[in-house]
Amino acid sequence: xxxxxxxxxxxKDSGLRYTQQRQTVWDELCSTSDHRDAEDxxxxxxxxxxxxxxxxxxxxxxxxVKKGLARKLDIGDGRSRYEMRQDNSHHDHxxxxxxxxxxxxxxxxxxxxxxxxxVSNSFILKTHKLQLYGLCRDCQ
Amino acid sequence: xxxxxxxxxxxKDSGLRYTQQRQTVWDELCSTSDHRDAEDxxxxxxxxxxxxxxxxxxxxxxxxVKKGLARKLDIGDGRSRYEMRQDNSHHDHxxxxxxxxxxxxxxxxxxxxxxxxxVSNSFILKTHKLQLYGLCRDCQ
DNA sequence: TTATATGCAAACCCTTTGCAATCCG
DNA sequence: CGGATTGCAAAGGGTTTGCATATAA
Numbered sequence: 001x002x003x004x005x006x007x008x009x010x011x012k013d014s015g016l017r018y019t020q021q022r023q024t025v026w027d028e029l030c031s032t033s034d035h036r037d038a039e040d041x042x043x044x045x046x047x048x049x050x051x052x053x054x055x056x057x058x059x060x061x062x063x064x065v066k067k068g069l070a071r072k073l074d075i076g077d078g079r080s081r082y083e084m085r086q087d088n089s090h091h092d093h094x095x096x097x098x099x100x101x102x103x104x105x106x107x108x109x110x111x112x113x114x115x116x117x118x119v120s121n122s123f124i125l126k127t128h129k130l131q132l133y134g135l136c137r138d139c140q
Numbered sequence: 141x142x143x144x145x146x147x148x149x150x151x152k153d154s155g156l157r158y159t160q161q162r163q164t165v166w167d168e169l170c171s172t173s174d175h176r177d178a179e180d181x182x183x184x185x186x187x188x189x190x191x192x193x194x195x196x197x198x199x200x201x202x203x204x205v206k207k208g209l210a211r212k213l214d215i216g217d218g219r220s221r222y223e224m225r226q227d228n229s230h231h232d233h234x235x236x237x238x239x240x241x242x243x244x245x246x247x248x249x250x251x252x253x254x255x256x257x258x259v260s261n262s263f264i265l266k267t268h269k270l271q272l273y274g275l276c277r278d279c280q
Numbered sequence: 281t282t283a284t285a286t287g288c289a290a291a292c293c294c295t296t297t298g299c300a301a302t303c304c305g
Numbered sequence: 306c307g308g309a310t311t312g313c314a315a316a317g318g319g320t321t322t323g324c325a326t327a328t329a330a
Contacts (some may be wrong), residue, residue, distance in 0.1 A: 017284060017329050038320080053287045058320065076269070078294095079319065096261050105261060107219050110253045114272060117247050124275040128215070132254060135264040140174045157304050157309060178295080193312045198295065218320095219294065 002006070010067045021052045025060040026069065035073050035081035035102045069122075075131060092129075096136035103136065150207045161192045165200040166209065175213050175221035175233075175242045215242070215271060232269075236276035243276065 007026045023085050028041050034099050039059055042057040064070035073081040081102070089109075091104040110130065118125035147166045148158050168181050182197040186267040200223055205209035213221040215235050221242070230251075250270065258265035 013279055015284095019285065019329070021286070055288075056286055056322080059285085062207075073215075075250065076214045094258070094261060097266060103261065103263075105257055107253060107257050110250055110257070113247060113250045113253070117250075118234070118272060118274060121234060121245060122277045122280075123243075123272065124280055125272055126237060128273060128275040129269070129271045130254075132258060132263065132265055132267045133268060134258060134266040137262045140262075140264055159310065161311070195296080195313075196311060199310085224286070269309095 007069070009067055011063075014063075014067065021056045021102035022060050022063070023092065024050050024052055025057055026064060028083060029061075029084045031063065033083065033086065035083045037079040037081055039079075041062055041082070073102075074129075092131065094132040094134070094136070096139055097133050098135055101136050101138075105132075147209070150209055151203075154203075154207065155202065161196045162200050162203070164190050164192055166204060169201075169204065169222060169224045173223065173224045173226065177219040177221055181218075181222070182222075203207055205269055213242075214269075232271065234272040234274070234276070236279055237273050238279035240277055241276050241278075 004023065007023055011018050011022065024045060025041065028045055029036075038054070038057055038061060041061075042052070042054050043051050045057070061070060061072075065082070067074050069085055071083050071085050073083065073093065075081065075093070089106065091106045092110075094103045094105055095101070096103075114128055115125060117123075144163065147163055151158050151162065164185060165181065168185055169176075175184070176251050178197055178201060181201075182192070182194050185197070201210060201212075202246050205222070209225055211223050213223065213233065215221065215233070225251050228248065231246045232250075234243045234245055235241075236243075254268055255265060257263075
């Protein structure tokens with residue numbers, strides 16, 4: 001299953017059409033493991049001579065996120081970031097307040113304690129968001 | 141130290157002027173322990189016949205947050221929420237995805253593990269944001 | 281063919297800002 | 306008095322949307 005069929009299948013599943021623009025956006029998202037905003041993706045595509053509009057970038061990303069092919073990340077600066085969904089594992093983020101770098105981490109102990117907190121508050125936990133803000137290795 | 145002097149002192153400390161509008165916004169923020177957005181505060185004040193502009197609400201809230209009298213909360217829906225700072229204790233939030241209710245919680249074990257994660261990633265932790273999304277007691 | 285997707289620009293939403301008028305100290 | 310604060314409306318930044326045109330199936 002190559003990168004073309006991944007998208008094609010996902011679209012077909014939802015009765016959506018396979019278009020050049022959607023493939024283009026998906027390719028760009030897959031080209032790095034970074035957490036990028038929509039404008040960044042749009043500008044890169046245009047700079048590379050690819051034909052896509054900003055509106056289509058936004059609309060395509062929305063489709064990808066809904067289909068589970070991409071993840072949306074909100075770090076609180078007013079712009080949403082997107083990352084290709086690498087696998088099924090959930091992860092949280094460490095954000096460098098100096099250089100903006102975003103690193104991922106997983107801590108199962110914390111995940112467990114969150115469930116704990118939910119239970120003791122009679123809260124049915126659906127998702128969570130944990131972000132650590134500070135200085136990355138290079139910015140200290 | 142009544143609610144008037146709290147604000148007066150804080151403003152004086154920063155060489156800022158004590159104004160009717162600032163007191164008005166601060167009073168409104170203190171009137172509940174809810175997490176409210178700027179528009180909500182503005183509309184309530186106007187509805188109560190108080191004279192203040194939207195711009196002043198935003199500017200005042202910013203002053204209060206900077207002075208540590210209020211806290212800003214971003215739950216990822218595009219609007220910032222504000223709460224009066226009750227005491228010095230940090231806390232995280234549980235957000236009901238059905239009714240929007242926001243409850244607070246503290247879990248020292250999780251706080252400790254966050255420090256742990258930071259250390260093992262050579263990350264200098266400054267702040268963090270942890271939000272649990274799900275269904276509150278009443279919405280299950 | 282024909283309904284879905286695209287591109288464009290305008291609209292949106294929340295928030296910030298420039299500037300003249302007002303007010304605190 | 307004189308600079309800080311206010312109100313207004315316009316601008317800003319990111320994102321969404323209406324509509325005519327283009328295109329996948």
